[in-house]
Amino acid sequence: MRSYLAEFFGTFWLVFGGCGSALFAASISELGIGYAGVAIAFGLSVLTMAYAVGHISGGHFNPAVSIGLWMGGRFSRKELFPYILAQITGAILAAAILFIIYSGTKGNIIDPSVAGAFAANGYGELSPHGYGVIAAFVTEFILTAFFLIIIMGATTKGANTKFAGVAIGLALTLIHLISIPITNTSVNPARSISQAILAGGNYPFQLWLFCLAPITGAITGGLIYKLVLEKE
Template sequence: MSKSTATTKAPRDTPAQGRGRKAASAGDRPSTAARWGAEAFGTFLLVFGGVGTALYASAFPDDGNATGVGFLGVALAFGLTVMAGVAAVGGISGGHFNPAVSVGLAFAGRIGWREVPGYVVAQLVGGILGSSALALIAADGPAGYLASAQDAGFASNGFGDASPGGFGLGAVLLVEVILTAVFVTVILAVTGQKAYAAVAPIVIGLTLTLIHLISIPVSNTSVNLARSISAAIYGGPVALGQVWAFIVAPLVGAAIAGLAHLALTRAADVPA
């Protein structure tokens, strides 16, 4: 008697079963409201923690004997807040907390363009809530504290006389384009492979810290138009008049990074 060599094939899904599997897969993704809420929370945390440190702790106390955290402390505050935010809610929304990141990921093909407007609105809402909370705290501080913070620009970004180091518009635009491109490139790299999932929040946070260490003296560091707009609305007419630079430059940097990543990944997929 010969042994049977027949194998049993798994039955194919019926159309109804296929639709059911797709629906189950779609149901595994957090809802739109959850993703927007996560982006708003993360951007709130970024602005509240980073800008708050710049406002309250960078040169505290202001009596000539300051023992505040300085540039290093502010840089760490921005890095730590994004690290915490990505770890906390990155699994819900992707942990962008920055319109430039969302735009860069869209250029790279990681997210659909139709998702970008909702993300950007959520990020702006979260950032403005963060700066508004800081303004409310300052309003109940020592006499004249809020007015003094606003006169100093409310930790806004700027060029010329509004730059911490007096750097001109050209230098500010260049550093913001370059560093935003670097930031988005790092994010695309560490979020593109499952092997890096555990360390992604740390790498992203430390990259943002390094970016601040480089550019606080130049532009007070934006690389994030939600952060810039949120601070500028309390920073007075100069901050509002210059905020356009910190909208344009990060978006240009994000586009460069996203398109470069897309081109490189497509080239890598082409057989030799």
């Protein structure tokens, strides 16, 4: 139970910290943190919780990561569903609280026709810079695959695992720096589901990509590390 709670709180903090920074701090005209600030916020969110609860649950905070680690031989199949349920639940609760806060001023109204509304992920007309479905899929697939390679490499025997959280947090920061303009960055189905539900419009109908691309990318990355890079 402790591991499930750790995943719940870790995913909650990831969504609350990352998406919260995008909602409240990125758009301020004078002092806004912009894309770079949001990327750092996501990286800091996963880095801090990796050290806070990673020793309890492994610090996945992402259904794609759990699935990729399972395919890479680092995680038990029987734990997959409870982990994913905890992650999605934590993400949705964080999004709901963000919605309450975001709605606390008259100027903040979610327009589901606007790209990046409520920090949701999208492609085509819902991409921050108009990138199409193929570009979005390839981006999410490649970045999640490398995220798994980094996670598995940083936590393997023989690596300096004391700094694994730093490597993983910086990797997520880099991932966001690359892909915020393309998809608003997912690489995490729980994060995408939580925001799309509250953003509404066509965002829920685009969730297939932000579930399929990260999961298949994570599976690919996990298998590459296991079969090609793992020491025998």
